[in-house]
Structures are given as structure tokens and as C-alpha cells.
Amino acid sequence: MKKSGFITLILALACFTAQADPPRLVIGAVYVGSVNDYGYNRSFHDALAQVARDLPGVKVLEAENVPESATAEGIMEGMIQQGARLIFPTSFGYAASARKVAKRHKDVAFEYAGDGDASRNFGVFFGSTQIAWYPMGVAAGRMTKTNKLGFVVGMPIGYALGNVNAFQMGARSVNKKVQTVVVVTGGWADKAKEAGAANALMDQGCDVVGMHVDSPATIIQTVEARGGMSIGFQSTEARALAPKGWITGLGFTWAPFFTKVARDVMAGKFRGEAVYQGLGGMVAIAPFGPSVSADVQRQVNEAAQKIIKGFNPFTGPIKDNRGNLVLPPGASIGSDQMGSFDWYAEGIIGKVR
Amino acid sequence: MMTPLALGVLAGAVLSGTSLLYATLGETLVERSGIVNLGLEGVLLMGASVGFTVTAVTGNPWIGLAAAALTGGLANALFGWLVVLRKANQLASGLAMMFFGFGLSALVGAPHVGAVIVGLPKWRPAWLAALPWVSASTLFNYDLLTWLALPVALLVWWVLFKTRWGLGVRAVGESPGAAYASGRNPAVLQFQALGFGGVLAGLAGAHLSLSLTLTWAEYMTAGRGFIAIALVIFSKWNPLRAVAGALLFGGAEALQLQLQARGSLISPFILDMMPYVLTLLVLLAWGGSRRLAAPAGLGRTFFGSE
Incomplete structure (x- = not known):
């Protein structure tokens, strides 16, 4: 990327x-x-x-x-x-x-x-970040006053769409009126467009913005300057960029897995395998910002715990944003299929292609 | 409060168009002296990277801005050494300068990726903020570079068309041999044009990293240097038309983002192409009269009077 x-x-x-x-x-x-x-x-x-x-x-x-x-x-x-x-x-x-x-x-x-x-x-x-965006949505759905969330996406690949979908579904689980507006910039690091996208979302009355781009710095700082709130990605350190508007964010925590692998190699029992972990494994929630109440924090952590215990929000019935049933009751999208999204969930304002 | 589409597009056009305008003005000056600098993208990157790095180290965006301007001037002076003194091919040297700019800006910026800086301060006069819609938008909340963009365009126009020095630069751009015969030194004038043009390009890069995005990322200009070269042609080598060109392209970029934020049903891929389609259409429409507008000696190497 x-x-x-x-x-x-x-x-x-x-x-x-x-x-x-x-x-x-x-x-x-x-x-x-x-x-x-x-x-x-x-x-x-x-x-x-x-x-x-x-x-x-x-x-x-x-x-x-x-x-x-x-x-x-x-x-x-x-x-x-x-x-x-x-x-x-x-x-x-x-x-x-x-x-x-x-x-x-x-x-x-x-x-x-x-x-x-x-x-x-x-x-x-x-x-695996997609499902981890669900508790981020819970935070955004509780914090928004305008019921309009924004999301800046670099390229509309399946993994990015999955992040947005989980975000909106999490927000909707605590706030029935909430919508998520998606703006695609067309690049993972086109910084000037990221600033323009954040401004466009603020112009439309979105008050909480999430993102899937290489570095969240420009979007978080632009939103902060416009008086909005943000949810970070890629780094749990990004809260330094938004002392007022930071809510929380997602970052990677590889240390436990790396330690296990290093131990295996030293013991001579390393076997290569495919390991994908979400919340509770390789993905962690960043510290909350000062404006997030204890009640919201508790609700976000509860959603995270539910996911760690195996809850998968991508379980049918799920409708896309045009009213089509994309996932029939009982069917679900597993963590190995997170790149396969080609639709936006109900309540998302945006067009995939 | 929601901002009307036209205001949102205008506000975005000004923010995104500022760096485009400085870059276009710089290249206009350079091309008026008969030199094409295809390395403009690299100069923008060096300006953005050095401006950000110096600001991160000193904590003062004004020092960063000055360093970016100086870097742009030096980069163009190096280009001038190649194409004016060493008589190297301008197109090949320009492309080499572009890649040089990619690499050098990445090297300079690498230790400060992710640094948090205080950007250029912004001012909005109280009476403008009192206008309807304005206080909720980015309109008129500008840094010094944006406020000065229009005066600088006027200045470049005045210097090119109303001063003796400007006449000399244009004469060299049309026919270095004739300018030489009339007692002007083409090399000196071209170096001066390159130097001032480079300062403007450095400022353009600095606006991106020190005001618009407050960050440094490798290749963050994303093609703006090339758009500026197209805008020089669009504006027919006229600094005042460049203002319209920069606003139009900046506006096309803002429009596609604003339309998405309004839930437009047009494909994001098509919206993403809009600014470039617009550029192509304009070049196509004005292609016929282009020969009349371009400096006659553009891109040619002057080998002296021998």
C-alpha cells in the first residue's frame, strides 16, 4: 500500500x-x-x-x-x-x-x-481490523450530535469497505438514526485530497470522522481544526494530533505473537502457518480522549469484549444501502473473507463503483 | 450547519488551488525565459519536505517557509547549471531532476515522518466571519500564502509585462539569439527567472506540508507539479489567467470530494477522473491557438552566438 x-x-x-x-x-x-x-x-x-x-x-x-x-x-x-x-x-x-x-x-x-x-x-x-471497527462505531454512534458520521477511504478495496461497514453497523447498534458518509480520495497517501475530503465531510455536518489511509495525521488535524471529533487508525499514538476531538482508535499490537514465534524458533519447533487475529490479538483499542464519558467507554469496551468472545457482526440478515439482502439470515462472513466486500451496509451514504 | 455546495467547492478550490497557483506562476516565469522544467514535481516535493523538516526541528513555520523557498531556488539553480551552462537537454534533465527530487525529499523527510508541527497561522477578519455561512466553513480562514496568492500573481504579471527585466526575460524566451544581439545576456536572465520560479515552487510545496496537510509523506504532491505544467499551457503563459486555471482545477478536485460527501450517485472512480478530464478538455479546446502563445524559443538550447 x-x-x-x-x-x-x-x-x-x-x-x-x-x-x-x-x-x-x-x-x-x-x-x-x-x-x-x-x-x-x-x-x-x-x-x-x-x-x-x-x-x-x-x-x-x-x-x-x-x-x-x-x-x-x-x-x-x-x-x-x-x-x-x-x-x-x-x-x-x-x-x-x-x-x-x-x-x-x-x-x-x-x-x-x-x-x-x-x-x-x-x-x-x-x-484483522474489520470487525474491530464495530466498537469504534459504537463510540462514534454515542458521541455524534448530528447523527452524521464521516469516513475517508483511500481506495475502495474490500478490506476498506469491511472497515466502513463494521463502523456503521456498530454505530447503528446504539443509535438508530445514524448515517455514515464515505468519501474516497483515490490514493493511500494523497494528503491534499485527504484534507479536502475531511473539509467536505465537515461541510456536510458530519461531526465524527474515521479513516482508512496510510497515515491518519492530515485527516485528524483537519477535523480538529474544524471542531470535529475523530477516530484514529494504524496508530494508537495519533491522539496527540487531536487533544480536543480525539475519541479513540485502532492500532496494531504484534508483541505477544512475535514473542511466541521467537520462542518457537529458539526451541526448534517453528512451523509456518497462517495466523489472522483481530481484537484481543493483533489489534488493540487506543486510549479514550478527554470528552468520552465513562458510560460511553464502558459500552465500547463491552462491544469489544463481545467480539473477543466470538461475536461476528457480519452475520445475516444484512441489507446493503440500496435495500438488497446481501447476507441471508444465519449466513456470515468469516475473518478469512474480509477482502471480499463489494457493498456498503444500510445507512452508509456512498457508492462502491 | 451544512455549507451550500457552491461555498464548499469555492472554499476547497482556494485551499487546494493555492499551491497550484504558486507552482504555476513559478513555471510560467521559467518558461517565459525559454526553459521547460519538467522537474517541477520534484521541486515541489523538496520544498514540502525541507519546509516540514525545518519546521519540525525549529518549531517555527516561518523558518520552515524560508527554508522551503531557498530550497526551491537552489533546486532550480542546479537545473539551470545543467541546462543553461552545461547545455544539457531540458526534457531529459527535467525528468532526472524530478526523480532526484523524489529521492532527496524522501531522505530529508524520513526522520520526521509523523512529527507534529505547528503550521502557518491563519487569520480571518471579523467582518468576513460575520457573513452568513462563512464562519462554519474554511472560507477566508487563510494563511499568509493564500492571502498573498492573488497579489503575487499580479506581481509576477507586472514584472513580466511591465518591467525592463521582464521584457528581457520574454525576449530571451522568444529568441535568445536576438536578445543576445541586442546586448542582453540570455544565461543571466534565464538563471534569474529559474531562481525566482524555484522560490515560488518551493513556497507551493511548503503550502502543502505546512498549511494544508500539516504532514510530510513520500510523494505527497501526487502529480500536482505536472498539473501546474499543464496549467501554464492552459493559462497561455499569462500569470493572471493562471489564477483562473488554479481555481478551476482546485475547484474540480473540491467538487468531486464535495459531491461524494453529499451522497452523489456518480461512481467515485469517475469523480476522481474529473479534474484530469477537465485538464484534457481545456488543452484540447485551446490546442489550436497554443502555437501563438508559447514562447518561440521554449525548450531550445541556446549555444551562444557562434
Whole structure:
């Protein structure tokens, strides 16, 4: 998703352990952007720092701003030469390079943040955010005064549509009158259009705005300047951007899974598999803003607990925003089908294509 | 309170059009001296990145703005060294400058991705805020660059068409040989035009990162430099028509976002194409008379009087 054709290659040798003994495990992590982005890349960096703190003898090699090209292959080879036995290619576009390197080094474990097949030394993982947007909708549905929510989407792919749908369904579960207006910018990082989209939503009387773009910074700050409220995405740190209007948000928490994988590799029992986790696993809810009452917080946390216990809001009957029954009673959309949405749920103002 | 569509589009047109206008004015100056800088996109990016970085480090957006302007001027001076002094091909050098700008801006901006900055301050006179609808919209709540956009366009027009220096620049753009024969130094005039044009392009980039979006992201200009090059042709190398061009394109972009926010039933993909379709239509409609308007020496390298 990240446009990063141009290299600012910094091979940072971050050594989190200060001991003189040879490390018990060297981990290599390849990032598409900067770990200072307070977003996607930062979430992996923080998780690996946590792993190094929790497991003595673990050393982490990190490479930032690595393009999604053959360059990534070279970086991973270099890490293996420096002793890495576990590699995290953390961007979707590393698939081809990572799979090639994994074929050449059967003794090295790979955990790739994306999708596709897993193999003996190649695991696949990702945080499933769609259903996690449901409690975000609960928060928005309770906080709105105009009953109009806004949502800025970079590209109308299935995963993004799923986020919006769960958001609206969560909002509707606590507020029957609520609508969600969707604006598509046409790019994951077209910042000027994101500002324009946020302004357009505010012009239409939306008072709570959510988003699915690379970095939420522009939208959150534009909404804050117009006196609106926002729900963040990609980073639980984004609340610094909106001291007044921040409600809550979603971010990634990879540390527990990474720690388990590192332990498995050290014990010699690593087996690659596909692991997708939502709330309670790889996805977490950010702290609430100052304007969110204890009652709203309790209701959001209840919705989150319900989801952690297995509640799936994408269970029929569900109607789309044109009144068609898209999911018959009893049928549901599983967490492995979150990319398959091609409709907007009832109450969403927007057109898919 | 809901803002009427026309007001929303106008407000969006001004915000999005500001950086377009500065970029178009800068390129107009440069092209009037006979040089095409296809690297404008890269200059915008460098301005946005350096402006943001300096603001993040110093905490002062005015220092960031000055640094962005200086960066734009220096970038164009480097381009001038290539195409004026070294007589390199302008189109190839321009494209190389664009990629250079992509890389350098990413390198400079990388450590400050995600930094929170205080942007350029905005003012709205009280009597304007008192108008109906205005207080609830972004209308007239502008930073210095937006307030100065129209005066700067007038200034560029005045300098180009009403001063001796402007006459020299235009003479060089039409026929460097004739200008040289009449006692002007084409290289000096082209360097000066490139320098001022670069400052304007740097300011255009800074408006994006220091006011409109308050963030730096790789390739955040998303093609605005190329739109500005098209707008130079649209405005027939006239700084005053550039104002209309920037507003029209900014308005088309704002219109597609505003229509979506109003629940329009048009496909978002079609709405997304609107500004570019508009650009194509305008270029098509004005294509016939383009030869009359373009500086005659545009894109040609002057090898001296030998």
C-alpha cells in the first residue's frame, strides 16, 4: 500500500541487548517506511523491542525504507549472513522477494505480514481490523450530535469497505438514526485530497470522522481544526494530533505473537502457518480522549469484549444501502473473507463503483 | 450547519488551488525565459519536505517557509547549471531532476515522518466571519500564502509585462539569439527567472506540508507539479489567467470530494477522473491557438552566438 519506490536505505543495526555473549537468536525486520511514522512501521518496531526486552539473548536487526523490489531480497540475504534465523518482511509487497529467499534458506523462519500460502519455514500473519471497527462505531454512534458520521477511504478495496461497514453497523447498534458518509480520495497517501475530503465531510455536518489511509495525521488535524471529533487508525499514538476531538482508535499490537514465534524458533519447533487475529490479538483499542464519558467507554469496551468472545457482526440478515439482502439470515462472513466486500451496509451514504 | 455546495467547492478550490497557483506562476516565469522544467514535481516535493523538516526541528513555520523557498531556488539553480551552462537537454534533465527530487525529499523527510508541527497561522477578519455561512466553513480562514496568492500573481504579471527585466526575460524566451544581439545576456536572465520560479515552487510545496496537510509523506504532491505544467499551457503563459486555471482545477478536485460527501450517485472512480478530464478538455479546446502563445524559443538550447 505504501508508495516507496525511492530508496533511503538505512540499515540500522539496533541491538537491544547489551550483553557480550553471542545472541541466542538474531531477528531481522524489513520495513517499507520509517519506524518514526507513528503508524504501521512503528507498530512492528515497538513489538520487536518488546520481544528483545522479554526474551534474554535476542538481538534485532532492522532495515527501514526498503523498497518492495529485488532490493528487499538483498537486504534479507544480508541479514541471514549476519546470523538472522527469523525474518519479518512487514510489508505486503515483499511477498515475492521473501518467498524466494525462504526457498533458498530452509533453516531460516519467515513471518510475512500479508496473505497467501504458509509453508514449513514461511508463516503468514496479519491483524484483522474489520470487525474491530464495530466498537469504534459504537463510540462514534454515542458521541455524534448530528447523527452524521464521516469516513475517508483511500481506495475502495474490500478490506476498506469491511472497515466502513463494521463502523456503521456498530454505530447503528446504539443509535438508530445514524448515517455514515464515505468519501474516497483515490490514493493511500494523497494528503491534499485527504484534507479536502475531511473539509467536505465537515461541510456536510458530519461531526465524527474515521479513516482508512496510510497515515491518519492530515485527516485528524483537519477535523480538529474544524471542531470535529475523530477516530484514529494504524496508530494508537495519533491522539496527540487531536487533544480536543480525539475519541479513540485502532492500532496494531504484534508483541505477544512475535514473542511466541521467537520462542518457537529458539526451541526448534517453528512451523509456518497462517495466523489472522483481530481484537484481543493483533489489534488493540487506543486510549479514550478527554470528552468520552465513562458510560460511553464502558459500552465500547463491552462491544469489544463481545467480539473477543466470538461475536461476528457480519452475520445475516444484512441489507446493503440500496435495500438488497446481501447476507441471508444465519449466513456470515468469516475473518478469512474480509477482502471480499463489494457493498456498503444500510445507512452508509456512498457508492462502491 | 451544512455549507451550500457552491461555498464548499469555492472554499476547497482556494485551499487546494493555492499551491497550484504558486507552482504555476513559478513555471510560467521559467518558461517565459525559454526553459521547460519538467522537474517541477520534484521541486515541489523538496520544498514540502525541507519546509516540514525545518519546521519540525525549529518549531517555527516561518523558518520552515524560508527554508522551503531557498530550497526551491537552489533546486532550480542546479537545473539551470545543467541546462543553461552545461547545455544539457531540458526534457531529459527535467525528468532526472524530478526523480532526484523524489529521492532527496524522501531522505530529508524520513526522520520526521509523523512529527507534529505547528503550521502557518491563519487569520480571518471579523467582518468576513460575520457573513452568513462563512464562519462554519474554511472560507477566508487563510494563511499568509493564500492571502498573498492573488497579489503575487499580479506581481509576477507586472514584472513580466511591465518591467525592463521582464521584457528581457520574454525576449530571451522568444529568441535568445536576438536578445543576445541586442546586448542582453540570455544565461543571466534565464538563471534569474529559474531562481525566482524555484522560490515560488518551493513556497507551493511548503503550502502543502505546512498549511494544508500539516504532514510530510513520500510523494505527497501526487502529480500536482505536472498539473501546474499543464496549467501554464492552459493559462497561455499569462500569470493572471493562471489564477483562473488554479481555481478551476482546485475547484474540480473540491467538487468531486464535495459531491461524494453529499451522497452523489456518480461512481467515485469517475469523480476522481474529473479534474484530469477537465485538464484534457481545456488543452484540447485551446490546442489550436497554443502555437501563438508559447514562447518561440521554449525548450531550445541556446549555444551562444557562434
